[in-house]
Amino acid sequence: MTNKLQSNISKGKQSTVVEDPHLITVRMIKLSTPDFFLNFPMTCEEPEPLHKIFPHSRPSTYQKVGEMAEGQCALGFSDFLIFPEETEDVYLSEEFRCYISIFNHSTQYVSKLSVKVEMRSLTQIYNLVDSTNKPLDKLAPGKHHDYLIQQEAKKPEDHSITCTVWYQKLDGETKTIKTSLNFRVSSPLSLETKIHTIKTLSLEKVFLESRIENKTNHPLFLENIKFEPSAYFEMEDLNQIKNDGNDNDDDNDNGNDNDNDDDKQKQKKQDGTFSGLSYLQKNNHRQYLFKFKPKEKFAAKSRQISNLGYLSISWRTLFGNLGHLQTREFLRDVEANQVIEVIVSKIPEKIYVEKPFEIECEIQNLSNQEMDLKMIFFKEKMKGIMISGLSSFDIGRVQPQSSVKVPLQLFPLAPGLQNITGFGISDIISGRSSGIKDLISVFVEREN
Amino acid sequence: MQYLTQEKALSLFFDPTIPPQRATFTRMDEVEKSLEGLKLLANENNWKGVVHLTLILSETYKDDLEISLQIKLIQIIGLIKLELYSRAQDSLQKLGNLNSKQYFYETYPAKFPNRKGSFVPFTLRVLQAEFPYFQGDYDKALENLYTLHSNCIQEIGEIKKKIEDFGGKYPETITEINSPNSLYDQNFMIQNNFETKSNYSIEDIIELTINTVGNVDDLETAKESLSLLEKRSSMILFKIINIHIFQNDFELALNHLNNLYLKFPSDHFLSSTIGRIYLKLGDIESAKKAFEFVEKITGATSIFSKSNSGLVQIALGNYRQARDIFQEIYDNDPNNISALNNLALMHFYTCNLEKAIFTLETFIRKDPVQNLQKVIVNNLSGLYDLGCDNSEEKKKVLSLVYDSYKL
Numbered sequence A: 001m002t003n004k005l006q007s008n009i010s011k012g013k014q015s016t017v018v019e020d021p022h023l024i025t026v027r028m029i030k031l032s033t034p035d036f037f038l039n040f041p042m043t044c045e046e047p048e049p050l051h052k053i054f055p056h057s058r059p060s061t062y063q064k065v066g067e068m069a070e071g072q073c074a075l076g077f078s079d080f081l082i083f084p085e086e087t088e089d090v091y092l093s094e095e096f097r098c099y100i101s102i103f104n105h106s107t108q109y110v111s112k113l114s115v116k117v118e119m120r121s122l123t124q125i126y127n128l129v130d131s132t133n134k135p136l137d138k139l140a141p142g143k144h145h146d147y148l149i150q151q152e153a154k155k156p157e158d159h160s161i162t163c164t165v166w167y168q169k170l171d172g173e174t175k176t177i178k179t180s181l182n183f184r185v186s187s188p189l190s191l192e193t194k195i196h197t198i199k200t201l202s203l204e205k206v207f208l209e210s211r212i213e214n215k216t217n218h219p220l221f222l223e224n225i226k227f228e229p230s231a232y233f234e235m236e237d238l239n240q241i242k243n244d245g246n247d248n249d250d251d252n253d254n255g256n257d258n259d260n261d262d263d264k265q266k267q268k269k270q271d272g273t274f275s276g277l278s279y280l281q282k283n284n285h286r287q288y289l290f291k292f293k294p295k296e297k298f299a300a301k302s303r304q305i306s307n308l309g310y311l312s313i314s315w316r317t318l319f320g321n322l323g324h325l326q327t328r329e330f331l332r333d334v335e336a337n338q339v340i341e342v343i344v345s346k347i348p349e350k351i352y353v354e355k356p357f358e359i360e361c362e363i364q365n366l367s368n369q370e371m372d373l374k375m376i377f378f379k380e381k382m383k384g385i386m387i388s389g390l391s392s393f394d395i396g397r398v399q400p401q402s403s404v405k406v407p408l409q410l411f412p413l414a415p416g417l418q419n420i421t422g423f424g425i426s427d428i429i430s431g432r433s434s435g436i437k438d439l440i441s442v443f444v445e446r447e448n
Numbered sequence B: 001m002q003y004l005t006q007e008k009a010l011s012l013f014f015d016p017t018i019p020p021q022r023a024t025f026t027r028m029d030e031v032e033k034s035l036e037g038l039k040l041l042a043n044e045n046n047w048k049g050v051v052h053l054t055l056i057l058s059e060t061y062k063d064d065l066e067i068s069l070q071i072k073l074i075q076i077i078g079l080i081k082l083e084l085y086s087r088a089q090d091s092l093q094k095l096g097n098l099n100s101k102q103y104f105y106e107t108y109p110a111k112f113p114n115r116k117g118s119f120v121p122f123t124l125r126v127l128q129a130e131f132p133y134f135q136g137d138y139d140k141a142l143e144n145l146y147t148l149h150s151n152c153i154q155e156i157g158e159i160k161k162k163i164e165d166f167g168g169k170y171p172e173t174i175t176e177i178n179s180p181n182s183l184y185d186q187n188f189m190i191q192n193n194f195e196t197k198s199n200y201s202i203e204d205i206i207e208l209t210i211n212t213v214g215n216v217d218d219l220e221t222a223k224e225s226l227s228l229l230e231k232r233s234s235m236i237l238f239k240i241i242n243i244h245i246f247q248n249d250f251e252l253a254l255n256h257l258n259n260l261y262l263k264f265p266s267d268h269f270l271s272s273t274i275g276r277i278y279l280k281l282g283d284i285e286s287a288k289k290a291f292e293f294v295e296k297i298t299g300a301t302s303i304f305s306k307s308n309s310g311l312v313q314i315a316l317g318n319y320r321q322a323r324d325i326f327q328e329i330y331d332n333d334p335n336n337i338s339a340l341n342n343l344a345l346m347h348f349y350t351c352n353l354e355k356a357i358f359t360l361e362t363f364i365r366k367d368p369v370q371n372l373q374k375v376i377v378n379n380l381s382g383l384y385d386l387g388c389d390n391s392e393e394k395k396k397v398l399s400l401v402y403d404s405y406k407l
Helices: B006-013 B035-043 B047-060 B065-081 B085-095 B122-134 B138-165 B202-209 B219-246 B250-263 B268-281 B284-298 B303-315 B319-332 B337-349 B353-366 B374-387 B391-406
Strands: A013-016 A024-031 A035-038 A077-082 A095-104 A110-120 A125-130 A136-139 A144-152 A158-168 A174-186 A189-198 A205-214 A220-229 A233-237 A285-294 A307-317 A321-326 A340-346 A357-365 A371-377 A385-387 A392-398 A403-412 A416-427 A437-445
Touching (some): A024 A158, A024 A174, A024 B374, A035 B219, A077 B374, A095 A110, A110 A144, A125 A144, A205 A220, A205 A307, A220 A233, A220 A285, A233 A307, A357 A371, A357 A392, A392 A403, B006 B353, B006 B391, B035 B065, B047 B065, B065 B122, B122 B219, B219 B250, B250 B268, B268 B284, B284 B303, B303 B337, B319 B337, B337 B374, B353 B374
Antiparallel strands (some): A013 A174, A035 A077, A110 A125, A158 A174, A189 A205, A233 A285, A340 A357, A385 A403, A416 A437
């Protein structure tokens, strides 16, 4: 092996105040946690001549062994740690470490050494170290005075750490030296969320689909993914397989996976729908699914409530470095001041392509006035499923806070998941209309 | 920066009044021109000498098929150690397909009457399989290693059948860590002194490298073959696991290790390794559980348990506690390099850069022949970069010192 020595550490930019040479040097380096030494093993079989040099030995806690040089053992992976690399990346909410070394490189003593370390971002200033009230009496020549800063990165912005050191030379002259280190805090995860609402005659159901992608350069161990529902909704975590002993209690739709381990106390541990370890490699993603139902007491108002809650994600990286993010609250679309509501009250069990079918809609007048309603279909908005019949017709008068049932003849043009959509309802009396409705999604099958 | 020679570097690094223990290097022309001579040179890490001698010996022994291959193997190992990968590849390619007829005893009935099987040394097969690793093609190396491993498993299956045919038995799980069927070399003692004379004669060497399944005629041989095959299987598996860890494929690595652990439940080294992988991943809880197994087997005060708990403390951010633990291990066992190394790192993490540098330098000075390891050198260089104004010069000195001991 050649001597590939550690690469140069970037020294903090030094902006000296005066031209006189300084007696001390300040070095700053961002560090990651230590890592394990990994070495590809060379092993020889017992009767071969080089066997004693490359034995197939235990992956031990390394002890000095004759010719077992360079941490080689059968596995090449033992408890040897290596000096941490300088990190390029700092990620939001993870703790980063910065080592500051103040070294007296001169031949004289310096006295009254005080240090101030500040971290600045666009929006905030943190005081990390301030020894101005209690300066160090003396720093001998050739000696160090060091700090290890551990700080959580709170905002995805450019940051800089500035270290200002004041000291006094033997002749009484005070000097200042200022060093800074710039870095950028990036977001470790990208989150894409889709919200689906399914309205049926009974309570509506809302599904939240969240795709979490690892945007860092290292794998992330997902310790905890938890959705905290708002007060109005009951949430069901569809990323667990229920193991109550009933096999038909399996409530999974798409086999989305998660190994959520926060219920360790439960005797029957719930299996996550992801197999194996809960970790994301670089650039990999996972999708999580949650189901919401409005709580009983909020059933009437539920259609107006938009706040579902928020997602709380915590992860760990190398040597347990912790990161934690809480999303903003997820809001679903609700139509404010909705006066006309359409829900499906009857729909056939199976729908086959190119075979007409009938559904029944219940049209509700949510206002306090009588309405005279008319239904209009917009052909260009109807994609997979067409209305079979008149493209507009009168529904008639509907009293306030009551509803009317309307049958609709429909014709599916294509198989697969299709939307029944593209129609609107308007009130002739008030002139208000409900806007283009997206009624429901159906699965159109091929007939065998 | 002045031009530095090795001599100057040595005088700068070591106390000039006490001449350091120099590595003894035997020159190539001083050794016996035989496999023994090769072993001597290899033992001193004199890989250039090894490669040169193999060139001479391959001429001398060119008519002896079996020994030629052993020499070839040593040559390729030497080239790999010298990082001369394209030459190593050439050598490997010249050998062609290791399963071709030319490497079977049956092809030479005049020279080897009644001998069956292949005389290719097993390590050579492994080297050929893993060689893409050295060229950066990790997936290809994995593919080859998995294939080789499944061949091994197949052979193991056949041997087990033979054992049953002979009326014998083999253990399903092996609870004795030093059993003949353990994962590792049974007789390898940790404080082994290198012996210049090998325990095996050339005949023995050749006898055991043949394809063992073919020539199994009785229960004893079958059992020995099983033992050998298990070790081969674990040798390959460890390399596979190593590559998986390297590529951060922790799940695959852990799968293999867990399977091994089921078969060797009292092997606490496996358990420690599993724990360390969990630490690498970040799953501290699972790491602790794995380390609990280690404690159960070795006791809470063993070096292994202590080292593991030191690592857990690092994960929890308790650098002082970790430092104290590694100090304790080192105080009880001054030969423990990894404890010393980790201790130095913990000095660093507790803001004592000077002490970290001092610890490593003292350790090297104490016994450079044994203690100048690549990891230590790298770690010390990293510390120099941070702590010294003349870090370039210090690193150069260190590098020259390392060279002078490693040739």
